[in-house]
Amino acid sequence: MGAGDIIRLPYVYRVPLCRPFWSGRTYAALARCIGAGRVVYGPDIARLEARLAAFLGTPAAIACNSGRAALELALRATGVDAGDEVVVPTFCCASIIPPILAVGAVPVLADVGAGLTLTPETVEAALSSRTRAVVVAHLFGNPAPIEAIEALCRARGLVVVDDAAQALGAEVEGRRLGTFGDAGIVSFGNGKVCFGTGGGVLVSRERAVLEQARAVRFAPPAFASTLTRAAGVTVWRRWRRWSLPLQVALRRMLPAEAATAYAGRSMANLDATVASSLLDTLDANLAARRARVDEYRALLGDEVSWGLVPHAAGSACLTQVVSFHGGEHAALAVVKTLRDHGYEVDRSYRPLHLQSAYERHARGALPNAARAWPSLVELPCEPTVRMEDVRRIAEAVRAAAGT
Template sequence: MNKRIFLSAPHMSGNELKYIEKVFESNYIAPLGEYVNKFEDSIKDYTSCENALAVTSGTAAIHLALRVLGIGAGDDVLASTFTFIGSVNAILYQGANPVFIDSDKESWNLSPILLNKYLCECEKKPKALVITHLYGQCAEIEKIVDICRLHGVYLIEDAAESLGAIYKGKHTGTFGDFGIYSFNGNKILTTSGGGMLVSSNKDWIEKAKFYSTQAKEPFIHYEHLEYGYNYRMSNVLAAIGVGQMEVIEDRVLKKREIFEWYKEFLSDIEEITFMPELENSRGNRWLTALTFEKADYNKVMKALEEVNVESRPLWKPMHMQKLFENSKSYLDGTSEELFKKGLCVASSTTMTKDDVKMICEVIKKVL
């Protein structure tokens, strides 16, 4: 049996253990310490965001953003339907109602046309939009920003999958009122678990920091006027993040190279369509995503599993989930069609061109 090829395996830079050892020497392993600050600074330096807060997960970051923006029970919050549920769960934490907007074919991300139509037609104005940059590829973010501003809707960018993606020279996560990144085990940069909240508004980040540390008032004793959360990242995980950030551009370039290998080996297969990339953008190609016009992706998955290669269907749209059967949605069928035909193939940065060639040969045999 071949060695297991994972969808997106963690890949250490080599310095993570050295930084972890320094954390243990200092004995600051809790959600305090120099590496939390260093990790936040590295994200600020890389993305040119003004303020950053290291937290326990991307979902925690979205939750904090919604809380700071005053989203509460009964409010409507727009969201991409074609996404991972972590983008939406935080809306439920606040007692708000998710309203799902479909994708466009040009990016597979939330459609600005449908977004604008919904906002022009809806009777109840949503308070915010949580938009996902899917699989590391940029949404039409400038258009979406303009629409949100026109209608007075806060914008939270879920850039959990898209650290390193750039639209017209600007990093995803830095266009909206808030942006979030995820460092889960399979992301392009991983701290095993963790997230980052960013914003140009310093007061908002300070408020999020307050909520993330149990909303403790500035007294020598424990004084609380509001409730909060235990959401701050530990110094240990932040040390891993600092090591990972030293190679983030290498990881982006390798992910993009893997995508190009897939295109090269599958270019003669007419029924395969790869996830598009918008003009004037650079996605990080976190996962290479594609669709089959006729073939059953389940057969492709089974064939790949037989040679010990992991793959995964595209996200099942949120409006199709039983959990959200009573939620409002504004659809044109794009995300359902992508889910019906789509697959994510192995995209680990440790993969070689021969690995990709082998995977493509398996795919071709099924087709």
């Protein structure tokens, strides 16, 4: 049986979705950590906090068990309170909602601009007298116009949270994302630039905010769930090429868990060890992602049938989003063709205001996001995707979109 036969087996993909970029050092660090009995407590947490603070240029960093927990910490540390409104983009991962609800605040969904992120105009349209904060998420590693949004918010006395969960290492004019606004976060969770065994980190340039964040007491991580999560990421995500068929079978037998649910805890040493090993390769990771974005642009460009959502200078290039002018029908055809060729690609986010669980958080129609999302497909940019595969993906896109 050749490789061609293997990829025709159901759920066995040549390039699985979001495969973490781990080196032998990541596995070695994991093994050392478990062998030394340092799963929950250990020196790697403080080490990771110090490294990230130095890398991002903040006085300190505070690690917790997820980006959602870091977001909750950011809201608590900046004084967001019960009943306050917090503006977030409707075109985003649903994970940003639970931390807002956890502090008793009210999420308010705002529309996005052509770059699929918040803009000063879409933020302004979502403000009310009860607005207390705006969470600016940089989707796909691509910087949102954070400086302009910050200027608008400063003039109104609003808190800005710089959500760089998807954009670790990205920068705007030499300043790293995560460090704008009053507080910021980065994540080592599922599908992120540094996809580790989980974890999130709060940063801020404001010492007072950092002090407030330190005063929030999260429970320590649990030994068993830390190990289970690390094993799950390793087997189901890192080894996804071979484990996906089993996962699909198990999923059919077991009840589904809400992907956005979380319990805020401090970071486990094991997660910090893995995250640190990923910081060692961050430069190579970013360079590879940017090279893949350049290659997609060279091979696909903007055509009559599609346009590539551009990455601004300094983007961390998490994925390359393509908008198909033939709408949802064309996007679905591209996804199917790519999957048939062994590439597990997906469409992009369905705007939150179009999902029954979140529609009550929108004040009115949010037309840009509603119009854009059906036509979108995300092409992979992980360093684990070889350039040869990028070329095959581009060819398959051309074939599917009929040019």
